[in-house]
Amino acid sequence: MTPAQTNWDNYYAKPYRTASLTRRHTASVLVDLMRNNGGTGASILEFGGANSCFIDQILNEVKPARYDVIDNNRLGLDLLKSRYPRDDRVSVTRGDVLSMSEPERPYDIVFSVGLIEHFDPAGTARAVAAHFKYLRSGGTAIITFPTPTWLYRAVRGLAEATNSWIFHDERPLQLPEFERAIAGLGEIKSARILWPLILTQYCLVTRKFP
Numbered sequence: 001m002t003p004a005q006t007n008w009d010n011y012y013a014k015p016y017r018t019a020s021l022t023r024r025h026t027a028s029v030l031v032d033l034m035r036n037n038g039g040t041g042a043s044i045l046e047f048g049g050a051n052s053c054f055i056d057q058i059l060n061e062v063k064p065a066r067y068d069v070i071d072n073n074r075l076g077l078d079l080l081k082s083r084y085p086r087d088d089r090v091s092v093t094r095g096d097v098l099s100m101s102e103p104e105r106p107y108d109i110v111f112s113v114g115l116i117e118h119f120d121p122a123g124t125a126r127a128v129a130a131h132f133k134y135l136r137s138g139g140t141a142i143i144t145f146p147t148p149t150w151l152y153r154a155v156r157g158l159a160e161a162t163n164s165w166i167f168h169d170e171r172p173l174q175l176p177e178f179e180r181a182i183a184g185l186g187e188i189k190s191a192r193i194l195w196p197l198i199l200t201q202y203c204l205v206t207r208k209f210p
Helices: 008-013 019-035 055-062 074-083 121-133 150-161 175-181
Strands: 043-047 066-071 090-094 107-113 135-146 186-194 201-208
Touching (some): 043 121, 066 074, 107 121, 135 186
Parallel strands (some): 066 090, 107 135
Antiparallel strands (some): 135 201
16 A cells, blocks of 8 residues: 655644754754765755755855755745745755756755655665766765664654654665665765664765766
8 A cells, every 4th residue: 555645735834743853963963974075165955955954054054155955845945935035055946856857067965854765665766866966976965864773663653553643655764775776876985873863864974976
Protein backbone atom coordinates (compact mmCIF):
# COMPACT_ATOMS: atom_id res chain seq x y z
CA MET A 1 0.00 0.00 0.00
CA THR A 2 1.33 3.45 -0.94
CA PRO A 3 1.68 5.60 2.19
CA ALA A 4 -0.25 8.83 2.48
CA GLN A 5 1.67 11.92 1.44
CA THR A 6 2.94 14.37 4.02
CA ASN A 7 0.76 17.49 4.05
CA TRP A 8 3.41 20.17 3.74
CA ASP A 9 0.93 23.06 3.75
CA ASN A 10 -0.17 21.97 7.22
CA TYR A 11 3.44 21.51 8.29
CA TYR A 12 4.49 25.02 7.27
CA ALA A 13 1.34 26.55 8.71
CA LYS A 14 1.89 24.72 12.01
CA PRO A 15 5.31 23.02 12.32
CA TYR A 16 5.59 19.64 14.04
CA ARG A 17 5.84 20.14 17.79
CA THR A 18 9.39 18.75 18.03
CA ALA A 19 10.77 21.03 15.31
CA SER A 20 11.69 23.92 17.60
CA LEU A 21 13.53 21.53 19.92
CA THR A 22 15.72 20.00 17.24
CA ARG A 23 16.33 22.60 14.54
CA ARG A 24 18.73 24.63 16.70
CA HIS A 25 20.98 21.62 17.06
CA THR A 26 20.79 20.87 13.35
CA ALA A 27 21.49 24.50 12.49
CA SER A 28 24.59 24.56 14.69
CA VAL A 29 25.87 21.36 13.04
CA LEU A 30 25.26 22.83 9.58
CA VAL A 31 27.02 26.07 10.46
CA ASP A 32 30.13 24.23 11.69
CA LEU A 33 30.22 22.00 8.62
CA MET A 34 29.77 24.90 6.22
CA ARG A 35 32.44 26.97 7.92
CA ASN A 36 34.85 24.04 7.62
CA ASN A 37 34.01 23.56 3.94
CA GLY A 38 34.44 27.04 2.52
CA GLY A 39 30.98 28.41 3.26
CA THR A 40 32.07 31.98 4.01
CA GLY A 41 31.60 34.01 0.84
CA ALA A 42 30.28 30.92 -0.97
CA SER A 43 27.16 30.24 -2.99
CA ILE A 44 24.79 27.91 -1.11
CA LEU A 45 21.70 26.08 -2.34
CA GLU A 46 19.16 24.48 -0.03
CA PHE A 47 16.92 21.88 -1.63
CA GLY A 48 13.56 21.48 0.12
CA GLY A 49 14.10 24.66 2.10
CA ALA A 50 10.67 26.27 1.93
CA ASN A 51 10.42 28.60 4.95
CA SER A 52 13.86 27.31 5.93
CA CYS A 53 14.57 26.68 9.61
CA PHE A 54 18.30 27.21 9.01
CA ILE A 55 18.69 30.24 6.76
CA ASP A 56 18.81 32.84 9.57
CA GLN A 57 21.71 31.21 11.39
CA ILE A 58 23.59 30.34 8.21
CA LEU A 59 23.33 33.89 6.86
CA ASN A 60 24.39 35.39 10.18
CA GLU A 61 27.19 33.01 11.11
CA VAL A 62 28.50 31.51 7.86
CA LYS A 63 27.99 34.68 5.79
CA PRO A 64 27.64 33.21 2.29
CA ALA A 65 27.60 35.46 -0.75
CA ARG A 66 24.43 33.82 -2.01
CA TYR A 67 21.72 31.58 -0.52
CA ASP A 68 19.21 30.07 -2.91
CA VAL A 69 16.25 27.86 -2.00
CA ILE A 70 14.44 25.42 -4.29
CA ASP A 71 11.22 23.74 -3.14
CA ASN A 72 7.88 22.80 -4.69
CA ASN A 73 5.67 24.05 -1.84
CA ARG A 74 4.26 27.45 -2.70
CA LEU A 75 3.08 28.31 0.84
CA GLY A 76 6.49 27.62 2.37
CA LEU A 77 8.27 29.61 -0.34
CA ASP A 78 5.91 32.57 0.11
CA LEU A 79 6.56 32.52 3.86
CA LEU A 80 10.31 32.54 3.23
CA LYS A 81 10.07 35.39 0.71
CA SER A 82 8.13 37.43 3.23
CA ARG A 83 11.00 37.04 5.70
CA TYR A 84 13.61 38.30 3.21
CA PRO A 85 11.87 40.81 0.94
CA ARG A 86 14.97 42.95 0.30
CA ASP A 87 18.00 40.72 0.91
CA ASP A 88 19.89 40.41 -2.38
CA ARG A 89 21.67 37.29 -1.15
CA VAL A 90 18.45 35.28 -0.94
CA SER A 91 16.65 33.80 -3.94
CA VAL A 92 13.59 31.54 -3.88
CA THR A 93 12.57 29.23 -6.74
CA ARG A 94 9.71 26.77 -7.07
CA GLY A 95 10.98 23.48 -8.45
CA ASP A 96 10.95 19.71 -8.03
CA VAL A 97 14.18 18.04 -6.93
CA LEU A 98 13.19 14.98 -9.00
CA SER A 99 13.01 16.91 -12.28
CA MET A 100 15.61 19.64 -12.18
CA SER A 101 16.89 21.27 -15.36
CA GLU A 102 20.53 22.15 -15.84
CA PRO A 103 21.62 24.84 -13.37
CA GLU A 104 22.41 28.33 -14.61
CA ARG A 105 25.47 28.26 -12.36
CA PRO A 106 26.98 25.64 -10.08
CA TYR A 107 27.07 26.10 -6.32
CA ASP A 108 29.88 25.73 -3.81
CA ILE A 109 27.60 23.99 -1.28
CA VAL A 110 24.31 22.18 -1.82
CA PHE A 111 22.44 20.82 1.17
CA SER A 112 19.15 19.37 2.29
CA VAL A 113 17.71 18.36 5.63
CA GLY A 114 15.04 15.67 5.81
CA LEU A 115 14.26 15.60 2.09
CA ILE A 116 15.56 12.51 0.32
CA GLU A 117 13.64 10.08 2.55
CA HIS A 118 10.25 11.17 1.18
CA PHE A 119 10.62 9.13 -2.02
CA ASP A 120 10.85 5.51 -3.06
CA PRO A 121 14.40 4.15 -3.59
CA ALA A 122 14.54 5.29 -7.22
CA GLY A 123 13.30 8.76 -6.27
CA THR A 124 15.79 8.99 -3.42
CA ALA A 125 18.63 8.21 -5.82
CA ARG A 126 17.40 10.93 -8.22
CA ALA A 127 17.12 13.44 -5.40
CA VAL A 128 20.67 12.71 -4.28
CA ALA A 129 21.92 13.03 -7.86
CA ALA A 130 20.29 16.47 -8.13
CA HIS A 131 22.52 17.73 -5.31
CA PHE A 132 25.61 16.80 -7.29
CA LYS A 133 24.16 18.12 -10.54
CA TYR A 134 23.98 21.58 -8.98
CA LEU A 135 27.46 21.44 -7.40
CA ARG A 136 30.64 22.76 -8.94
CA SER A 137 33.49 20.34 -9.39
CA GLY A 138 34.96 19.66 -5.96
CA GLY A 139 31.95 21.25 -4.25
CA THR A 140 30.38 19.99 -1.02
CA ALA A 141 26.99 18.35 -0.54
CA ILE A 142 25.63 18.09 3.01
CA ILE A 143 22.66 15.75 3.27
CA THR A 144 20.75 14.52 6.30
CA PHE A 145 18.14 11.79 6.45
CA PRO A 146 16.43 9.77 9.21
CA THR A 147 17.91 6.39 9.99
CA PRO A 148 16.06 3.62 11.85
CA THR A 149 18.00 3.35 15.10
CA TRP A 150 16.28 1.82 18.10
CA LEU A 151 15.51 5.35 19.31
CA TYR A 152 13.96 6.41 16.01
CA ARG A 153 11.81 3.29 15.85
CA ALA A 154 10.63 3.71 19.44
CA VAL A 155 9.71 7.38 19.10
CA ARG A 156 8.04 6.99 15.72
CA GLY A 157 6.16 3.93 16.94
CA LEU A 158 4.76 5.91 19.85
CA ALA A 159 3.83 8.82 17.58
CA GLU A 160 2.04 6.52 15.15
CA ALA A 161 0.23 4.72 17.99
CA THR A 162 -1.09 8.06 19.26
CA ASN A 163 -2.02 9.33 15.77
CA SER A 164 0.44 12.22 16.08
CA TRP A 165 2.82 11.19 13.28
CA ILE A 166 2.50 13.49 10.26
CA PHE A 167 5.37 12.44 7.98
CA HIS A 168 3.45 9.57 6.46
CA ASP A 169 5.76 9.04 3.47
CA GLU A 170 8.99 9.29 5.45
CA ARG A 171 11.18 6.26 4.75
CA PRO A 172 14.16 6.03 7.15
CA LEU A 173 17.30 5.07 5.27
CA GLN A 174 20.33 2.95 5.98
CA LEU A 175 23.78 4.25 5.05
CA PRO A 176 24.42 1.64 2.29
CA GLU A 177 21.49 3.00 0.26
CA PHE A 178 23.04 6.46 0.34
CA GLU A 179 26.44 5.06 -0.60
CA ARG A 180 24.92 3.41 -3.66
CA ALA A 181 23.19 6.66 -4.63
CA ILE A 182 26.44 8.66 -4.72
CA ALA A 183 28.49 6.01 -6.53
CA GLY A 184 30.32 7.74 -9.36
CA LEU A 185 29.18 11.19 -8.19
CA GLY A 186 31.28 11.90 -5.14
CA GLU A 187 32.81 10.54 -1.97
CA ILE A 188 31.80 10.68 1.67
CA LYS A 189 34.10 12.87 3.75
CA SER A 190 32.31 12.42 7.06
CA ALA A 191 29.24 10.63 8.41
CA ARG A 192 27.61 10.75 11.83
CA ILE A 193 24.27 10.12 13.47
CA LEU A 194 22.66 13.12 15.16
CA TRP A 195 21.35 11.43 18.29
CA PRO A 196 20.13 14.63 20.03
CA LEU A 197 17.38 14.90 17.39
CA ILE A 198 15.68 11.86 19.00
CA LEU A 199 14.24 10.97 15.59
CA THR A 200 17.82 10.18 14.67
CA GLN A 201 19.31 11.43 11.43
CA TYR A 202 22.47 10.65 9.54
CA CYS A 203 24.45 13.73 8.55
CA LEU A 204 26.73 13.18 5.56
CA VAL A 205 29.35 15.53 4.13
CA THR A 206 30.30 14.55 0.60
CA ARG A 207 32.66 15.96 -2.02
CA LYS A 208 31.83 16.00 -5.72
CA PHE A 209 34.41 14.29 -7.89
CA PRO A 210 36.47 16.62 -10.11
